[in-house]
Amino acid sequence: xxxxxxxxNINGKDVExxxxxxxxxxxxxxxDYRLTSVKKGCEVGECGACNVIIDGxxxxxxxxxxxxxxxxxxxxxxxxxxxxxxLSDIQQAFVDEAAVQCGFCTPGFIMTxxxxxxxxxxxxRDELRKRLSGxxxxxxxxxxxxxxxxxxxxxxxGKA
Amino acid sequence: MxxxxxxxxxxxxxxxxxxxQAHPSAVLIAxxxxxxxxxxxxxxxxxxxxxxxxxxxxxxxxxxPDGTLRIGPMTSFSHATKSQLxxxxxxxxxxxxxxxxxxxxxNIGTLGGNICNGVTxxxxxxxxxxxxxxxxxxxxxxxxxISIHDFYKGVGKVDLQPGELLTAIxxxxxxxxxxxxxxxxxxxxxxxDIATIGCSVNVVLSADKKTIERMRISYGVAGPVxxxxxxxxxxxxxxxxxxxxxxxxxxxxxxxVNPRTSWRASAEFRKQIISETARRGLRAAVERAGGVF
Ligand SMILES: Cc1cc2nc3c(=O)[nH]c(=O)nc-3n(C[C@H](O)[C@H](O)[C@H](O)COP(=O)(O)OP(=O)(O)OC[C@H]3O[C@@H](n4cnc5c(N)ncnc54)[C@H](O)[C@@H]3O)c2cc1C
Ligand code: FES
Ligand code: FES
Numbered sequence: 001x002x003x004x005x006x007x008x009n010i011n012g013k014d015v016e017x018x019x020x021x022x023x024x025x026x027x028x029x030x031x032d033y034r035l036t037s038v039k040k041g042c043e044v045g046e047c048g049a050c051n052v053i054i055d056g057x058x059x060x061x062x063x064x065x066x067x068x069x070x071x072x073x074x075x076x077x078x079x080x081x082x083x084x085x086x087l088s089d090i091q092q093a094f095v096d097e098a099a100v101q102c103g104f105c106t107p108g109f110i111m112t113x114x115x116x117x118x119x120x121x122x123x124x125r126d127e128l129r130k131r132l133s134g135x136x137x138x139x140x141x142x143x144x145x146x147x148x149x150x151x152x153x154x155x156x157x158g159k160a
Numbered sequence: 161m162x163x164x165x166x167x168x169x170x171x172x173x174x175x176x177x178x179x180x181q182a183h184p185s186a187v188l189i190a191x192x193x194x195x196x197x198x199x200x201x202x203x204x205x206x207x208x209x210x211x212x213x214x215x216x217x218x219x220x221x222x223x224x225p226d227g228t229l230r231i232g233p234m235t236s237f238s239h240a241t242k243s244q245l246x247x248x249x250x251x252x253x254x255x256x257x258x259x260x261x262x263x264x265x266x267n268i269g270t271l272g273g274n275i276c277n278g279v280t281x282x283x284x285x286x287x288x289x290x291x292x293x294x295x296x297x298x299x300x301x302x303x304x305x306i307s308i309h310d311f312y313k314g315v316g317k318v319d320l321q322p323g324e325l326l327t328a329i330x331x332x333x334x335x336x337x338x339x340x341x342x343x344x345x346x347x348x349x350x351x352x353d354i355a356t357i358g359c360s361v362n363v364v365l366s367a368d369k370k371t372i373e374r375m376r377i378s379y380g381v382a383g384p385v386x387x388x389x390x391x392x393x394x395x396x397x398x399x400x401x402x403x404x405x406x407x408x409x410x411x412x413x414x415x416x417v418n419p420r421t422s423w424r425a426s427a428e429f430r431k432q433i434i435s436e437t438a439r440r441g442l443r444a445a446v447e448r449a450g451g452v453f
Contacts, residue, residue: 067169068214
């Protein structure tokens with residue numbers, strides 16, 4: 001099958017590789033770049049496990065062709081890790097609030113949370129619920145996830 | 161890995177037309193949120209794809225000198241919602257886009273794909289129909305303009321001839337001027353669900369805000385394609401802003417619609433939702449226009 005050169009910026013680094021044109025962005029991130037925080041869940045855009053940030057907006061990478069990544073800035077969960085392996089505030093909040101059980105949905109949820117938090121705005125609980133509604137979690141029942149995002153939002157805004 | 165046999169990436173609208181002529185059986189892909197799902201289900205196995213994803217010139221929302229709102233068909237749901245021009249002139253379009261799927265889906269799904277798929281449940285389609293959108297279609301013979309009402313041909317069928325693609329959605333000034341709209345999506349879940357019924361209503365009131373001068377109402381899932389309820393419109397036009405008019409529309413819409421029973425809902429239930437959304441939608445649109453009941 002035809003391969004195509006795809007140049008992009010992943011987690012702050014300019015990279016390029018030849019990918020099979022049939023590959024999804026999930027395929028490329030996992031297989032070519034070993035970014036295994038990007039999970040394969042439903043692979044039809046329903047669950048959000050494969051969610052990554054492209055040019056500042058969240059996308060389910062399973063329904064995004066790898067060749068479309070040409071020239072884009074892509075951010076996965078791996079980008080959040082500090083230089084000495086420290087967790088970011090939102091990751092720590094997921095731990096503290098017991099918002100992680102099996103963990104399969106977690107990277108996707110956290111990347112949406114990153115997009116939401118980076119707007120620097122304050123959202124009501126209902127608004128947060130809507131903003132996180134593109135993710136399925138079969139373990140936690142969502143409340144702790146909402147708590148983690150809400151608490152991190154308040155902390156960043158100096159309100160907690 | 162997707163099961164397609166070739167991918168041609170268009171570099172311009174003209175190039176897309178040429179690619180479609182050179183590969184007549186290929187499938188056009190915009191944001192891919194319908195095409196790639198079908199492909200995963202095995203329905204398009206082995207097809208060739210022509211991608212217009214990189215045609216950023218089709219992603220803009222602009223205003224023509226004559227006041228026509230020009231919406232690029234590649235405008236994503238979320239960018240439609242965020243567009244200043246949409247918020248100013250036809251906010252209901254952005255609001256209807258904001259009910260589709262979930263946040264990530266709204267960044268990839270496009271307004272053009274939402275009508276070119278010919279799907280009745282498409283969340284922005286009923287609003288595009290309710291505002292008498294004009295469609296600019298570009299093909300081998302150049303450009304033509306048609307009304308969205310002539311575009312829908314049947315379930316999943318639209319008036320796109322070989323080599324043609326949608327290049328603009330136009331909302332004429334007479335359509336949005338002094339006009340206030342409201343969209344209601346009835347679904348089983350608050351997110352990530354397909355509409356059981358979608359209803360888009362808009363009104364122009366008289367200067368004293370006591371009479372409904374023009375009302376347009378359109379439905380998704382009330383028939384095989386998004387449709388207007390014309391007899392209900394005729395019945396409501398010229399009526400006073402009153403509770404009686406709200407009652408009137410709830411009954412009148414039933415003469416226009418033809419919902420069916422599916423695993424999602426029975427025809428009877430859909431009819432009940434159709435009446436109720438007409439009443440609530442009309443009330444909300446009139447209130448937005450400054451009318452008082
Ligand atoms: C998880 C999920 C949830 C969804 N939820 C909703 C929902 O709640 N409401 C809703 O309305 N939709 C929903 N959808 C469907 C889909 O996102 C929308 O219909 C979207 O508008 C399709 O746009 P696209 O550009 O991604 O489509 P594509 O798959 O790229 O295209 C769809 C069709 O239109 C044609 N096409 C696209 N653009 C053009 C053009 N410019 N000229 C000619 N032909 C063109 C394509 O050939 C194809 O046949 C959902 C999809 C998914 C995967
Ligand atoms: S794996 Fe991509 S949305 Fe489920
Ligand atoms: S923690 Fe298991 S799916 Fe969310």
